[in-house]
Amino acid sequence: MLAQIMSSVFTTVFLASVLRITTPILFAALASAVSERAGVANIGLEGIMMIAALSGVLFSAWSQSAFIGVLGAGMMGVLVGLMMGFFYLKLGTDIILAGIAVNMLGGGGTIFFLFILTGQRGTSAAVLSRMVPALEMPFLEGIPVLGAFARQSILTYVALLCVLLVYILFYKTPLGLKIRAVGENPNAASSVGMSVNKVSYIALGLSGFLAGLGGAYMSMFAAMGFSANMVAGRGFIALAAQTMGRGEPLGTLLSSLLFGAADALSNHMQGTGLPSQLVATLPYLITIIGLSMYTWRTIKKAKRIRKRHSEPANSGEES
Amino acid sequence: MRTAERTGLTLDIKDKNVVEMRGITMIYPNGIAANQMVDFSVKAGEIHALMGENGAGKSTLMKILMGMERPQEGEIFIGGEKVSLNSAHDAIAKGIGMVHQHFMLVPSLTVAENIVLGIEPKRGGFFFDEKGAVELTRQFSERYSLFVDPDAKIADIPVGMKQKVEILKALVRGAKILILDEPTAVLTARETDELFRQLTLLKEQGFTVIFISHKLAEIKQITDRMTILRSGKSMGVHVTKDTSEQEISRLMVGRDVVLTVEKTQARPTAPVLKVRGLNYTNIWGKQVLKNVSFSVRRGEILGIAGVEGNGQSDLVKVLFNFEIPDSGSVKFEDIETIGKSQAALRRLGVSYIPEDRMVYGASGMANIEENLISDRFTHRRFNTGPFFNTTAIREECNRLIGEFRVLARSRKQRVKMLSGGNIQKVVVAREFSSDPTLIIAEQPTRGIDVGATEFIRKKMVELSSEGKGILLVSADLAEVMEFADSLIVLYGGEIVAYFEDTSSLTDLEMGEYMLGLKKQSEDEIRGAVHE
Numbered sequence: 104m105l106a107q108i109m110s111s112v113f114t115t116v117f118l119a120s121v122l123r124i125t126t127p128i129l130f131a132a133l134a135s136a137v138s139e140r141a142g143v144a145n146i147g148l149e150g151i152m153m154i155a156a157l158s159g160v161l162f163s164a165w166s167q168s169a170f171i172g173v174l175g176a177g178m179m180g181v182l183v184g185l186m187m188g189f190f191y192l193k194l195g196t197d198i199i200l201a202g203i204a205v206n207m208l209g210g211g212g213t214i215f216f217l218f219i220l221t222g223q224r225g226t227s228a229a230v231l232s233r234m235v236p237a238l239e240m241p242f243l244e245g246i247p248v249l250g251a252f253a254r255q256s257i258l259t260y261v262a263l264l265c266v267l268l269v270y271i272l273f274y275k276t277p278l279g280l281k282i283r284a285v286g287e288n289p290n291a292a293s294s295v296g297m298s299v300n301k302v303s304y305i306a307l308g309l310s311g312f313l314a315g316l317g318g319a320y321m322s323m324f325a326a327m328g329f330s331a332n333m334v335a336g337r338g339f340i341a342l343a344a345q346t347m348g349r350g351e352p353l354g355t356l357l358s359s360l361l362f363g364a365a366d367a368l369s370n371h372m373q374g375t376g377l378p379s380q381l382v383a384t385l386p387y388l389i390t391i392i393g394l395s396m397y398t399w400r401t402i403k404k405a406k407r408i409r410k411r412h413s414e415p416a417n418s419g420e421e422s
Numbered sequence: 423m424r425t426a427e428r429t430g431l432t433l434d435i436k437d438k439n440v441v442e443m444r445g446i447t448m449i450y451p452n453g454i455a456a457n458q459m460v461d462f463s464v465k466a467g468e469i470h471a472l473m474g475e476n477g478a479g480k481s482t483l484m485k486i487l488m489g490m491e492r493p494q495e496g497e498i499f500i501g502g503e504k505v506s507l508n509s510a511h512d513a514i515a516k517g518i519g520m521v522h523q524h525f526m527l528v529p530s531l532t533v534a535e536n537i538v539l540g541i542e543p544k545r546g547g548f549f550f551d552e553k554g555a556v557e558l559t560r561q562f563s564e565r566y567s568l569f570v571d572p573d574a575k576i577a578d579i580p581v582g583m584k585q586k587v588e589i590l591k592a593l594v595r596g597a598k599i600l601i602l603d604e605p606t607a608v609l610t611a612r613e614t615d616e617l618f619r620q621l622t623l624l625k626e627q628g629f630t631v632i633f634i635s636h637k638l639a640e641i642k643q644i645t646d647r648m649t650i651l652r653s654g655k656s657m658g659v660h661v662t663k664d665t666s667e668q669e670i671s672r673l674m675v676g677r678d679v680v681l682t683v684e685k686t687q688a689r690p691t692a693p694v695l696k697v698r699g700l701n702y703t704n705i706w707g708k709q710v711l712k713n714v715s716f717s718v719r720r721g722e723i724l725g726i727a728g729v730e731g732n733g734q735s736d737l738v739k740v741l742f743n744f745e746i747p748d749s750g751s752v753k754f755e756d757i758e759t760i761g762k763s764q765a766a767l768r769r770l771g772v773s774y775i776p777e778d779r780m781v782y783g784a785s786g787m788a789n790i791e792e793n794l795i796s797d798r799f800t801h802r803r804f805n806t807g808p809f810f811n812t813t814a815i816r817e818e819c820n821r822l823i824g825e826f827r828v829l830a831r832s833r834k835q836r837v838k839m840l841s842g843g844n845i846q847k848v849v850v851a852r853e854f855s856s857d858p859t860l861i862i863a864e865q866p867t868r869g870i871d872v873g874a875t876e877f878i879r880k881k882m883v884e885l886s887s888e889g890k891g892i893l894l895v896s897a898d899l900a901e902v903m904e905f906a907d908s909l910i911v912l913y914g915g916e917i918v919a920y921f922e923d924t925s926s927l928t929d930l931e932m933g934e935y936m937l938g939l940k941k942q943s944e945d946e947i948r949g950a951v952h953e
Binding site: 275276277279280281283284287288290291292293294295296297 | 509525526595
């Protein structure tokens with residue numbers, strides 16, 4: 104049986120499914136990385152993805168353009184991100200509560216709005232929305248590994264490109280420097296006259312945009328249109344992926360791939376005679392193992408640093 | 423880039439006030455008046471000391487100048503022009519830069535990145551120009567002889583260099599007036615010398631420096647003039663070289679008359695706490711207690727005085743076993759207590775009123791009753807099998823609330839809803855009622871109202887006349903001098919003076935010991951040890 108699993112894993116079909124499953128997780132994980140590095144824990148990704156998934160369908164149906172649909176989904180993400188920022192920064196809500204609220208809105212609100220706007224219940228099957236096309240590269244077919252890229256969505260390439268863009272943002276632009284400074288020591292940032300709130304807003308907006316693209320992928324490529332609860336926890340898996348990747352773009356990509364692979368593996372093992380319930384736990388098991396390993400390493404590192412660095416600057420008494 | 427040209431300051435006008443603050447009054451929401459009608463002015467190109475004890479209002483005054491606090495009253499003039507400063511951004515734009523006591527740096531970023539934060543040089547309109555940042559850092563670093571490694575991460579550099587980074591941060595933003603908040607507190611002697619050389623250089627180049635400190639030697643060494651604050655009021659401006667250290671210490675430490683609590687001559691008996699040869703190095707590697715030996719006797723209040731940060735709080739931490747000393751012994755009624763738990767100490771009969779009442783003294787979210795029994799709820803008296811004996815607990819709490827006059831709606835009220843004075847009464851009620859033999863009282867009346875203060879002091883006197891030993895650690899000079907029977911002065915972690923009898927002590931004398939101008943002979947200090 105193991106041989107059967109192994110042989111199915113090392114196929115281009117399997118790799119292609121890993122890429123497909125990873126794409127929305129990667130978008131959301133990058134979204135999480137951007138806000139996290141600015142010191143804002145955005146746990147509303149799941150809700151943003153849901154809202155964006157519906158928006159993508161509606162915008163594309165309205166404009167009959169997949170591009171406008173994706174853009175609309177992204178902009179809706181920005182809007183929700185900024186709204187969270189408004190509640191958190193202006194009105195002083197706890198950011199975790201704001202995230203939970205967005206998630207609940209994403210769960211129930213989308214069904215409500217779908218019904219109000221289209222009269223459909225639960226799915227948008229009857230709405231004539233556009234799909235994001237795949238980038239057909241038939242010449243890759245048959246080539247090991249690369250063959251997995253033969254029929255991927257354009258959005259998968261966009262996601263991979265975003266890894267690079269987020270890296271450039273963090274390390275090569277003034278905005279990235281500001282984001283990292285605000286996330287690490289907001290006092291330092293405000294002491295030089297920077298507006299911490301402004302940077303937090305920008306980070307939340309960007310975070311919303313990326314999560315929005317993830318949502319668009321769900322309803323405009325992975326599935327034919329919107330259906331209730333279609334994001335199914337990917338926003339939370341993305342949080343784990345971001346944490347495991349330590350908020351670094353490359354690390355986030357690798358851990359997203361790991362989660363994608365785990366999910367793909369559990370799909371592929373459905374036919375192997377193992378109890379399906381057991382197989383379905385695989386992605387979550389890997390999540391737990393991954394996070395435990397990560398935490399263990401972080402604790403060990405923190406201990407080492409504490410031993411090495413004692414910062415007298417922070418020990419002085421208040422005057 | 424925001425540079426000198428845009429700050430609108432002209433530096434050639436010597437002897438003119440570049441900073442003038444008039445009639446500044448700042449009252450915090452909790453009612454503490456940090457500044458009362460303070461006038462403060464600084465001339466261009468001088469190093470001006472802002473002196474005063476902890477809590478005198480120095481930091482508040484400077485936060486106002488940095489736009490971080492807004493006073494209720496008063497006017498600020500920069501370079502002769504009236505300004506309103508609403509944020510650090512405003513102050514920076516006016517050419518004011520501050521080096522905070524707690525550095526405002528981002529540890530994972532490089533020196534250059536920290537220096538240009540908020541005013542990053544750009545390449546191609548969008549990208550961060552790392553090379554430009556390094557170049558700028560190098561340029562300023564060389565111009566002002568403040569040598570730093572632009573590519574090093576802040577987390578990896580020593581404290582002295584971090585401070586230079588902070589000064590450079592201000593200079594790069596075009597600061598002509600530099601505020602340094604107790605800059606030497608974290609420096610070694612060598613780093614301090616270096617800092618002073620650099621400050622002198624900056625002064626020669628026309629910069630104005632405001633130097634916050636309470637260290638006399640440093641003030642004498644480096645400043646031209648000084649403003650002394652005491653309890654939020656200005657004690658005037660003085661020319662440093664014409665003012666003697668004794669004069670400064672009198673202005674800084676002098677006290678106001680306090681309410682009197684009737685107190686008879688103490689009749690101390692056998693020692694209850696014996697501290698011998700205590701040495702303690704804190705986690706930052708600084709030795710903060712040096713060979714401290716003394717005894718607390720039954721029936722006396724032993725006061726510990728000193729300017730804050732001279733080892734008092736470290737001593738208390740060691741005595742109540744929050745920290746383990748390097749060497750020495752602490753004996754409570756001849757039982758060695760080092761290494762014992764706080765619970766064990768309490769069982770032996772030690773009680774403790776901590777300095778920070780909301781962190782160590784009480785739980786704000788818990789109610790009065792829960793706080794009052796938190797040290798004794800495991801006692802048989804308050805339990806019936808696995809359940810609390812609510813009747814016994816209620817009686818105990820009602821008794822304590824009555825006896826200690828805690829003003830509250832009911833004993834079920836959350837402690838954080840009470841006023842500061844009443845919270846402290848809850849703490850004191852618990853600590854005084856556990857039938858202790860020794861009470862360690864750390865700043866027992868800090869920041870609480872007059873009525874509660876008087877009540878707590880009366881209780882202390884009462885308990886000491888009942889034969890309990892009390893160790894009173896207080897930054898309030900009046901309190902230690904009025905209420906302690908005998909007194910120890912700590913300076914730089916050492917006992918520099920012991921007074922068996924405090925009644926003939928003068929403020930002037932105390933001030934000199936507290937600021938390290940005088941030290942008693944070994945023999946006199948040994949008087950603190952009673953066998």
